[in-house]
Amino acid sequence: MDKREVDRLIEEQYPNLPPILQRAARYAIDNPKAIALNSMRSVAAEAGLQASAMHRLARQLGFDGYDAMREVYRTWLAEGTGSFAARASELQKRGAHDQAESLLAELVQAEFRNLQGLLEPGTQRAIAGARDVLAQARHIYVVGLRSLMPAAFYFNYACGMFLQNTTLLSGIGGTFADDLRRAGKEDALLVFSYAPYARDAVSAVRFAHAQGVRVVSVTDSAVSPIAAPATALVLLANATPSLFPSVVPALAVAQALAALLVAGGGKDSLRAIARSEAQLREFSVYHQDARS
Known part of the structure; x- marks a missing residue:
């Protein structure tokens, strides 16, 4: 336990x-x-x-x-739960004692335990519930700040292949909260946040909840500040000896949610993905090896 x-x-x-x-x-x-x-x-x-x-x-x-x-x-x-400086200091101590192999093993084992938690029945039900909220939303706003930006970006990027109703709240130019002005009861907010919780992520959840937006929270504790307002709550283990809490389980959930939305998207999703692939080919986005 x-x-x-x-x-x-x-x-x-x-x-x-x-x-x-x-x-x-x-x-x-x-x-x-x-x-x-x-x-x-x-x-x-x-x-x-x-x-x-x-x-x-x-x-x-x-x-x-x-x-x-x-x-x-x-x-x-x-x-x-140590400070970043304390965690970095511990990592350097291990490096000074030439413990690279044991540290790598601990990192991998920690991620294995974190990901195993996603297979628990309660977590699987929570992810399915999150999928249902997102699938029913008129528009999906996505938040993941600082170290959790990759999870939010991936979800938004992957969904861009087959959906036209996602917005990543990136904060470019200081405009983090601006898109939420249009959010309402038919919309959803997907937010990834771990301790220490980014202030803007917490504010976005509070604002969205007050507007009637359905919140999907992916976080690390039942008493996280983004847990209580959530319509769907996915709790993750994120233990690691590394500098920041592990982003791997959050990325896994982002991938799972995108995949589940594709799986339930029917022919509309397939047509949208085909159009996206055609557009990528038109712009020669990916390198093509010459084949003899």
């Missing part, structure tokens, strides 16, 4: 927990670093609870006790 799964369990069970355990669960959601770093007694005191409440919460979530739950938070803290 990883922290994302713990967050999901808390979210699912929270409404039915007794008040004491709700307070403990709320503290765990709001203060994950404290759980990772502090003893059960210290955490309980900070939360204004008896130590037994944290133990009971851990048992409620399927752990043998608090220490087992705490280990999940420790792993989460070690893998993904």
Whole structure:
């Protein structure tokens, strides 16, 4: 079990927990670093609870006790929540000790675990739900800022082959939010955002939600600031020893959503793709090898 799964369990069970355990669960959601770093007694005191409440919460979530739950938070803290400078420093330490091969292995193994999460039934249902929202939209606005720009760009680029209703909010010339002025209840906003959450991405979600736009959020936590307003929520693991949280699972979701939209697009999509290919040939976009 990883922290994302713990967050999901808390979210699912929270409404039915007794008040004491709700307070403990709320503290765990709001203060994950404290759980990772502090003893059960210290955490309980900070939360204004008896130590037994944290133990009971851990048992409620399927752990043998608090220490087992705490280990999940420790792993989460070690893998993904340090500052960029701290993560870079750790990478350089490993480089100085000639650990390139072991680091590469860890990077690949982390991505393998991240992508395995996409095969979980709940995640597959979430991706299918996201596809349904996007397929029904009059217009799709797409956001992915900073390190997650590749996921947003890919989705917009791929959909441009067979759809004419997508807009990438890129922020060129300082115009990031301008296209959202036209967004309304028949539209959808697809947003990719991880901690630390880009301010403009969060603002776009809040604005779009207030306008009645259906939001599809691809993010890393059930308590992400873009999670609550979402019509469809896809939660991803993104742990990696690298500098930034992994972009690989977000790219995988972008590819999956584009593929699912093609799969359900019927003959209209096929005709649009044929026209797009003809236009690309007209402009000689791709290099053609001479064949004898």
